[in-house]
Amino acid sequence: MKVEVEINSVQIYDNQKGEEHNKCIGEIEYYNNGAVLEFTEKNESTSLNFKITILENKVIVKRNNQDMIFDLQNKYKSTLATPYGNIEMLVNTKKMEIIKESSKIKEINLEYELELENGIKYYNIVTIKITYNINF
Numbered sequence: 337m338k339v340e341v342e343i344n345s346v347q348i349y350d351n352q353k354g355e356e357h358n359k360c361i362g363e364i365e366y367y368n369n370g371a372v373l374e375f376t377e378k379n380e381s382t383s384l385n386f387k388i389t390i391l392e393n394k395v396i397v398k399r400n401n402q403d404m405i406f407d408l409q410n411k412y413k414s415t416l417a418t419p420y421g422n423i424e425m426l427v428n429t430k431k432m433e434i435i436k437e438s439s440k441i442k443e444i445n446l447e448y449e450l451e452l453e454n455g456i457k458y459y460n461i462v463t464i465k466i467t468y469n470i471n472f
Contacts, residue, residue, distance in 0.1 A: 339364050340467040341375045348459040362386075364441070364466065371441055373466065388464070390434060390441060406432050406446050416452070424453040441466055 341362040347354045362375025370391040377384045389396040395406040404427050405412040412427040431447035444464040451457045 337364055337468070338362070338470075339373075340470050341373070342463075342465040342467070343377060344463045344465075346461040348461075349456070366440075373441075373464075388444075390444065393432075395432060395434075395444060395446065406448060408432055426451040440468060 339362055341360050343358045345356045358377050360375050360377055364373045373388040375386050384399050387398040397404045404414055406429045408429050414425050416423045416425045428449040433445040435443040446462045448460050
């Protein structure tokens with residue numbers, strides 16, 4: 337089912353805040369145990385392909401060649417690909433909220449800390465809003 341996806345993200349590091357806002361068209365499919373949302377986020381010079389698996393107590397994000405798992409019970413180790421090489425990182429989910437209306441997912445709210453192998457920590461707040469029944 338086609339949907340409009342609005343992504344708002346805030347990254348906080350050392351009392352500085354960076355923000356990004358994006359809207360794109362995507363598709364969501366529902367299954368017995370959750371849903372899969374796919375979309376491509378286009379910025380000035382890049383395109384990021386997202387596949388987000390939304391389960392009852394876990395959100396799995398695959399973005400290009402990077403995976404992140406958001407789980408309130410467990411921290412998740414991942415690798416961040418940079419132009420200077422790969423960096424190990426730890427994802428520590430602080431808040432995860434999946435808002436539904438009539439069994440359809442309307443919004444995903446994530447707050448998490450990324451800790452890079454060099455000890456640098458970033459706090460992230462991401463809101464993904466999903467709009468149905470729009471004319472394409």
